[in-house]
Each structure stands twice: as C-alpha cells, then as structure tokens.
Amino acid sequence: MVSTVSHTARIRIECAYDGAQFHGWAAQPGLRTVQGVLEDALATILREPITLTVAGRTDAGVHAAGQVAHFDVSRERWEALPGRSTFTPGDSLVRRVNAITAAGSREAGIAGYTDVVVKSAREVPEAFDARFSALWRAYTYRMAEGPDGWDPKRRDVLWLPGELDIDAMNRAAQRILGEHDFLSYCRPREGASTVRTLHELRFERAGGLLLGYARADAFCHSQVRTLMGTMIEVGRGVRGEEWPLKRLEASSRDGEVIVAPPHPLTLEEIGYPPESEYGTQAQLARRFRGPTS
Structure with missing residues (x-):
C-alpha cells in the first residue's frame, strides 16, 4: 500500500511586531526586516532553509498585531521538534523562536522587550496560502x-x-x-x-x-x-x-x-x-483584475 502522508508539513504562524526598528516585512540584504529575522530563527531551529509567505507585506515602520505567514518544512524536522517534552511541535516552535528573537532584539540595541513575537504555530492543510487564501x-x-x-x-x-x-x-x-x-x-x-x-x-x-x-x-x-x-x-x-x-x-x-x-x-x-475553502479562495484571489495593457 502506497503511503499518502506528505513528506513536508505546511505550517501557519501568527506573529506581532513593532515596526519601528525594521525596514519593513520583506527580506532585504544587509537590512533588518521581519521576514529576515523570522526566517533566520526558523532555519536555526529546523536546520533547513525556510521561506515565509506572508498575508500582507508591511512597509518600514508599520506594526502588526495579527500578521499571518506560512512555510513548508520536512515532516521529519517538524515532528521531531518537541523532543522528549510534552509540548506539541507548534508550542515548541513558538518557545524556541521567541527565545531567539528576544536575543536578536537585544543585539539590535532594543533593551527590555522583544520587537517581534510569534504567537502561534500549527500545521494546516497544504491548500492553505497565507497570502492568497485570505479573504x-x-x-x-x-x-x-x-x-x-x-x-x-x-x-x-x-x-x-x-x-x-x-x-x-x-x-x-x-x-x-x-x-x-x-x-x-x-x-x-x-x-x-x-x-x-x-x-x-x-x-x-x-x-x-x-x-x-x-x-x-x-x-x-x-x-x-x-x-x-x-x-x-x-x-x-x-x-x-x-x-x-x-x-x-x-x-x-x-x-x-x-x-x-x-x-x-x-x-x-x-x-x-473555513479550511475546506482554502484552495478555492486561493484560486479566486490569483485572478488578475484590471486592464491587461
């Protein structure tokens, strides 16, 4: 019998950040960005390159209370996250990412608090797209x-x-x-x-x-x-x-x-x-609206 279990897991994270010390969301060489900070932290924890797809890019200086992004990771890495602890993979990832970003905030000269926090992480259906599934x-x-x-x-x-x-x-x-x-x-x-x-x-x-x-x-x-x-x-x-x-x-x-x-x-x-409509909504959102020339 052929296994239908995917070798990768799609993970949805929700995060919040103070945009004052960031050059926006999108990764830019040599600049501190939200995407860059989070991808570096995730890659360190999961031990493989991570690329985030975000619901909405924010400009430099703009804040977020409920930003959403997703990434794909090997299922082996994801399921190994808790180790021997009783945490779920998502809970373990949140704790580890926030420990790294707190240290990074201090290194950036931001004392006493963290300017980016991951609030939740969980596996979602492969059809979920943080950007295109959004209503x-x-x-x-x-x-x-x-x-x-x-x-x-x-x-x-x-x-x-x-x-x-x-x-x-x-x-x-x-x-x-x-x-x-x-x-x-x-x-x-x-x-x-x-x-x-x-x-x-x-x-x-x-x-x-x-x-x-x-x-x-x-x-x-x-x-x-x-x-x-x-x-x-x-x-x-x-x-x-x-x-x-x-x-x-x-x-x-x-x-x-x-x-x-x-x-x-x-x-x-x-x-x-609802989860059952993630893929349909993503297809609708990808349609081009407006003049073609």
Whole structure:
C-alpha cells in the first residue's frame, strides 16, 4: 500500500511586531526586516532553509498585531521538534523562536522587550496560502488630536495640531467603498493590478484617540497610508468631501497624492474562510483584475 502522508508539513504562524526598528516585512540584504529575522530563527531551529509567505507585506515602520505567514518544512524536522517534552511541535516552535528573537532584539540595541513575537504555530492543510487564501486584511491608524492627547511613550500615534472633522471624513470615505481601480492611492508594482475591494473605511474616537479603520480584500503598496493621508486632508478642511472620489476616478498617481506617515499604522487581523475553502479562495484571489495593457 502506497503511503499518502506528505513528506513536508505546511505550517501557519501568527506573529506581532513593532515596526519601528525594521525596514519593513520583506527580506532585504544587509537590512533588518521581519521576514529576515523570522526566517533566520526558523532555519536555526529546523536546520533547513525556510521561506515565509506572508498575508500582507508591511512597509518600514508599520506594526502588526495579527500578521499571518506560512512555510513548508520536512515532516521529519517538524515532528521531531518537541523532543522528549510534552509540548506539541507548534508550542515548541513558538518557545524556541521567541527565545531567539528576544536575543536578536537585544543585539539590535532594543533593551527590555522583544520587537517581534510569534504567537502561534500549527500545521494546516497544504491548500492553505497565507497570502492568497485570505479573504481580507484589516488595519488601524491611530491619531491624537492636539497636545492633550500627545503621549511621548506612544510610538504608534500620529500627533495632529487640532481636532479633525470626523463627520466629513466618514462621508467622504463612504463614497469610495467597493471594488475600484485604486491606482491613485497606490504605488503600483510592474505587472500587478491595482483593482481592490475596499470593504470598510471609517473613523471614530475611542480611548482619547481618533482611530481610522480600513479593511479590504487586499491592499496595494502604500494604499492604506494614502487613504489615511487623503482623509486627514478632508478632516482638516484643506480638501472638500468630494476630493477623495475625484482622486479615485482620476486613476492617476501624481503630486496631489498624500501619504500619511507609517508609524501610526498597525495590521490588526487577517480573515480566512473555513479550511475546506482554502484552495478555492486561493484560486479566486490569483485572478488578475484590471486592464491587461
């Protein structure tokens, strides 16, 4: 009888990080990145090269509370992880990775805490793809309106000189929800579509801060920061409520684009379908949307 057990295991990890000391997610030679730190730690533990596929790349300075990635590893290495302990392979991997990243944070001059943490690790079906199986990504942008809300201990908040018109921002945001070509709000990559479905864009005050929420099936490079920068201009009264829609319809990335700073932005959560739909969703997400020329 031929065995149907795969010789490799697909592992899903969830991680969080403070982006202040990272040059973004994607590995870059000679630079400290989240992907580079995690892949080095995983390779040390599993004793084979590891390549991570991530749900959503984050720019330099952007944080994450619920980032998701996957990698493939030989089943022999995976099942040998706990050794003689009672931990599951996933629990053992989390403990070991976090011990290595804590040491790496100290070596990078970050004392007293770890700026990247793996929160969970588990085997998933081979059809799972952290990027293409995702249904949506959700971000939060944090702002403090005026000196009363400025806190030097918070490195994830944009300091604004005064209060914004949140009602105007929400009305303007409603006009650009749905599936559109967001070229005006993106830094396009060669050969990639800029069509996205924006499910949610709204603003509210909570905990002494102004919070901007954005959720979409996926985001182009710098899209969330451009959305936030555009809506802040509306809130300041510098631009009218109709301006964001006009920018969208222009389908042109020009000098009018406003990109908000990265440090107040956090990737909060990634949404996935049931396990039985991982492969189907991945196929749907890979379809090209937009012009072919």
